[in-house]
Amino acid sequence: MQNYLEFSFKISPLQPWNEILMAELIEIGFDSFTEENDGILGYIQKDLFNDNQLKNLPLFQNKDVKVEFSFTEMPNINWNEEWEKNFEPINIDHKVLIRAEFHESVPGMHEIIIQPKMSFGTGHHPTTHLMIQQMMEMDFKNKKVLDMGCGTSVLAIYAKQIGAGDTKAIDIDEWSVENSKENAERNNVELDIELGTAENLGKDQYDIILANINRNILISDIPVYESVLNNGGQLLLSGLCFFDVDDILEVCTENNLKMKKRLQREEWVSILLEK
Missing domain, CATH: 3.40.50.150 (Vaccinia Virus protein VP39)
Known part of the structure; x- marks a missing residue:
């Protein structure tokens, strides 16, 4: 189990910058996110975090958006287990279903079954x-x-x-x-x-x-x-x-x-x- 840092990012305006910020954060080691009404929560293993990489993200230099953040260290818990609890199946045009083994099958849909670990994709x-x-x-x-x-x-x-x-x-x-x-x-x-x-x-x-x-x-x-x-x-x-x-x-x-x-x-x- 890894110690994680939880970052709270306040973003104004929220769209489309929340998705862009998540994409940039993935590149510097963040591996999971929770969307909120005024921003996102982002999580990164403590030993992977680099303060200079965060402060030099391209989005922070963009004058069209304002981003403020704070962070706290999270307790040493099994984040895979926590993430799995909130993993929802994905329905693509009612034709393809991406689901975990613990989700119910949907008749008539093409299924891809994955173990929802913290991998992107x-x-x-x-x-x-x-x-x-x-x-x-x-x-x-x-x-x-x-x-x-x-x-x-x-x-x-x-x-x-x-x-x-x-x-x-x-x-x-x-x-x-x-x-x-x-x-x-x-x-x-x-x-x-x-x-x-x-x-x-x-x-x-x-x-x-x-x-x-x-x-x-x-x-x-x-x-x-x-x-x-x-x-x-x-x-x-x-x-x-x-x-x-x-x-x-x-x-x-x-x-x-x-x-x-x-x-x-x-x-x-x-x-x-x-x-």
């Missing part, structure tokens, strides 16, 4: 929701798939369930890798799961690449994705706010990737591109 975040919405309209049959920044591997699992061939999942977080292995077994699918980044990618080529990460990593890694994407292959991106899209598309154009479809949910965006 449970489906609650709008970007994961957007990725699955896009995937529902894509052809994965016998395609070779790569899931970058896989989190719980919910996207890789869904790809396998709807017909994908060899599927690799990569994440920089050890917790996510272990959780992905458990979730793959839980859903009776075979995944090649690795700890690492885009630097892990060798000469293997893929038909579909899924990357639900964040703007800066995507901009850095898109040239690598293009290099391992087959001609006619598809790159599905999210982790983007609406104001990131132009920058992303500029990099994609430079790398011979053309946008085919864009979806938006709240301030978050998913883009499907083709090589």
Whole structure:
């Protein structure tokens, strides 16, 4: 069990900055959040917290939003157990249900069953929701798939369930890798799961690449994705706010990737591109 710090962030105006702040906090080690009427509560392991990283977040330099925060140290309790108690199933367009084993099944819906540990990508975040919405309209049959920044591997699992061939999942977080292995077994699918980044990618080529990460990593890694994407292959991106899209598309154009479809949910965006 880990000692955690609880941060209370007061945000004005609340929208869309609460979601943007959560995305930035994830990048510096925060692993769970609770939304409140005037802001969010964010949680981070005490030994992972870096005061300079927090104070230098881009959002704190933005004149369009005011953020105030305070924090307290939390008692040494099992946060996984606490988080599981509040985990709710995710219904995507009444077609796909992401649930834990302790939730009831819903007849007629495609189900992905995950153990709700504190890995990003449970489906609650709008970007994961957007990725699955896009995937529902894509052809994965016998395609070779790569899931970058896989989190719980919910996207890789869904790809396998709807017909994908060899599927690799990569994440920089050890917790996510272990959780992905458990979730793959839980859903009776075979995944090649690795700890690492885009630097892990060798000469293997893929038909579909899924990357639900964040703007800066995507901009850095898109040239690598293009290099391992087959001609006619598809790159599905999210982790983007609406104001990131132009920058992303500029990099994609430079790398011979053309946008085919864009979806938006709240301030978050998913883009499907083709090589």
